[in-house]
Amino acid sequence: MRFAKGHGTENDFVILPDPDGALDLSADQVARLCDRRAGIGGDGVLRVVRTAALEEPVTGTAADGEWFMDYRNADGSIAEMCGNGVRVFARYLLHAGLVDKGPITVGTRAGARRVEVEPDGDITVDMGLPEVLGTGAARLAGGEEVRGVRISVGNPHLACVLDRPVAGVDLSAAPELDPEEFPEGGNVEVVAETGPGTLDMRVYERGSGETRSCGTGIVAAAVAATGAAGTPATWRVRVPGGECVVFLDARGARLRGPAVIVAEGEVHPG
Numbered sequence: 013m014r015f016a017k018g019h020g021t022e023n024d025f026v027i028l029p030d031p032d033g034a035l036d037l038s039a040d041q042v043a044r045l046c047d048r049r050a051g052i053g054g055d056g057v058l059r060v061v062r063t064a065a066l067e068e069p070v071t072g073t074a075a076d077g078e079w080f081m082d083y084r085n086a087d088g089s090i091a092e093m094c095g096n097g098v099r100v101f102a103r104y105l106l107h108a109g110l111v112d113k114g115p116i117t118v119g120t121r122a123g124a125r126r127v128e129v130e131p132d133g134d135i136t137v138d139m140g141l142p143e144v145l146g147t148g149a150a151r152l153a154g155g156e157e158v159r160g161v162r163i164s165v166g167n168p169h170l171a172c173v174l175d176r177p178v179a180g181v182d183l184s185a186a187p188e189l190d191p192e193e194f195p196e197g198g199n200v201e202v203v204a205e206t207g208p209g210t211l212d213m214r215v216y217e218r219g220s221g222e223t224r225s226c227g228t229g230i231v232a233a234a235v236a237a238t239g240a241a242g243t244p245a246t247w248r249v250r251v252p253g254g255e256c257v258v259f260l261d262a263r264g265a266r267l268r269g270p271a272v273i274v275a276e277g278e279v280h281p282g
């Protein structure tokens with residue numbers, strides 16, 4: 013099985029080219045590929061499959077693009093959307109010559125996403141309209157309760173804007189969420205405003221643990237920080253793995269940042 017490895021602000025992925033949909037990828041295989049000691053290592057897997065070759069055809073805008081991002085978390089669970097993943101996915105399509113330069117439409121379980129390469133090499137994705145669902149709370153590993161905003165960016169988030177630096181927040185274990193608020197689980201962001209238009213963020217991702225960046229989480233953080241101030245708004249969001257920029261307006265959110273391919277190779281059977 014061929015693979016590539018890539019990351020967007022150190023949110024890293026094992027990329028599996030599967031244009032004809034020949035791979036039957038189990039949760040166990042995904043977890044083993046993402047294992048940082050016994051496998052290749054990654055926060056998730058991006059299976060690169062032609063939309064027409066999907067074993068279960070998708071509907072709506074998800075079917076719009078030639079290519080579909082089949083995203084899996086490091087524990088093998090399936091997620092609807094991955095903001096850094098879709099930017100790395102587009103970088104891979106270009107790198108592998110599977111698409112020409114220019115805007116690329118990528119199908120995801122949350123619908124189609126339009127991705128563009130900027131003149132400086134950054135990759136920007138149109139993330140659509142984030143949906144604010146209300147308030148919520150999470151209990152952190154040390155027992156502290158943090159409150160935040162429940163936001164869907166295609167996948168579920170609790171974005172908690174704090175009035176202290178995020179560096180000291182205990183994300184050593186999965187924050188506890190209310191199953192009524194998060195029936196499918198969720199991703200938890202802790203966020204601090206560090207200046208006009210700038211945020212620091214850390215994230216605990218559903219299915220992957222604390223990661224060094226999360227594109228959908230960065231968008232959720234920007235939406236939560238904008239709050240009643242309303243759009244348009246632009247936020248530079250610093251995460252442990254780098255920095256992304258979020259542009260918010262009435263049409264939705266765009267996420268811009270670096271996305272790179274770092275290796276290619278072959279996974280040995282077994």
Ligand SMILES: N[C@@H](CCC[C@H](N)C(=O)O)C(=O)O
Binds near residue numbers: 090092167199
């Ligand atoms: N890292 C991703 C989000 C991946 C999915 C998430 N863990 C979930 O289960 O919803 C991003 O960049 O958005």
